[in-house]
Amino acid sequence: MSSGTQNENCFYPNRWMRILLISTEEIIGKNGVNSLLNLAGLPEYIGNYPPDNMKKEFPFDQVGKLQQAYWDMYGPRGARAFATRAGKKTLNDGVEHFGQIAKAARAAMKIGSFERRVSLGLQFFAKFFNQVSDQHVSVEEDDTAWYWNIHVCPMCTGRTSDSPVCYLAVGVLQGALENFADADKRYNVTPTHCIAKGDEVGVIVIEKNPM
Numbered sequence: 001m002s003s004g005t006q007n008e009n010c011f012y013p014n015r016w017m018r019i020l021l022i023s024t025e026e027i028i029g030k031n032g033v034n035s036l037l038n039l040a041g042l043p044e045y046i047g048n049y050p051p052d053n054m055k056k057e058f059p060f061d062q063v064g065k066l067q068q069a070y071w072d073m074y075g076p077r078g079a080r081a082f083a084t085r086a087g088k089k090t091l092n093d094g095v096e097h098f099g100q101i102a103k104a105a106r107a108a109m110k111i112g113s114f115e116r117r118v119s120l121g122l123q124f125f126a127k128f129f130n131q132v133s134d135q136h137v138s139v140e141e142d143d144t145a146w147y148w149n150i151h152v153c154p155m156c157t158g159r160t161s162d163s164p165v166c167y168l169a170v171g172v173l174q175g176a177l178e179n180f181a182d183a184d185k186r187y188n189v190t191p192t193h194c195i196a197k198g199d200e201v202g203v204i205v206i207e208k209n210p211m
């Protein structure tokens with residue numbers, strides 16, 4: 001069934017997937033995660049999460065399978081909500097591990113207008129993704145929005161869909177905005193393009209006007 005981009009030899013750091021699985025556990029419980037891993041065809045991770053290090057060893061096709069399992073288990077609507085929540089929680093739980101980059105992002109984001117600070121923060125964040133994982137992202141902006149472009153996407157790996165599936169990234173971005181920019185503002189963060197639905201680049205739009 002799976003087609004889409006395969007992204008062989010692309011990996012996420014172990015720690016990211018470890019944090020994602022632990023965050024997921026806090027939402028749906030240990031048994032829920034076990035079912036999810038079984039459904040994803042990844043039973044080897046049951047009770048055996050990836051180690052707590054930044055080695056790039058968790059293959060993108062497994063990230064895709066895990067995401068697909070959310071969809072199979074909860075249906076599109078439930079999976080979107082769940083992936084968003086898990087992404088946000090992963091960012092919040094992982095934020096202490098971001099270390100230097102978080103410090104640099106926070107420092108940069110203390111200077112200038114709010115909009116300028118978010119722009120800088122997103123640039124830092126993109127650079128961080130590109131450095132420590134094989135996900136490749138870039139950031140653009142115009143007067144109304146920031147655009148988080150995903151050129152190589154773990155979430156889409158091996159998947160095809162009629163609508164965007166990269167809600168884990170939506171949650172991560174929402175979490176990042178709250179952590180690094182302003183905890184009181186909420187932004188519309190919407191995936192408009194997605195490699196799984198045939199677009200060349202995945203695009204997540206962050207509207208500049210808070211909700």
Ligand SMILES: [Zn+2]
Nearest residue numbers: 156166194195
């Ligand atoms: Zn996507």
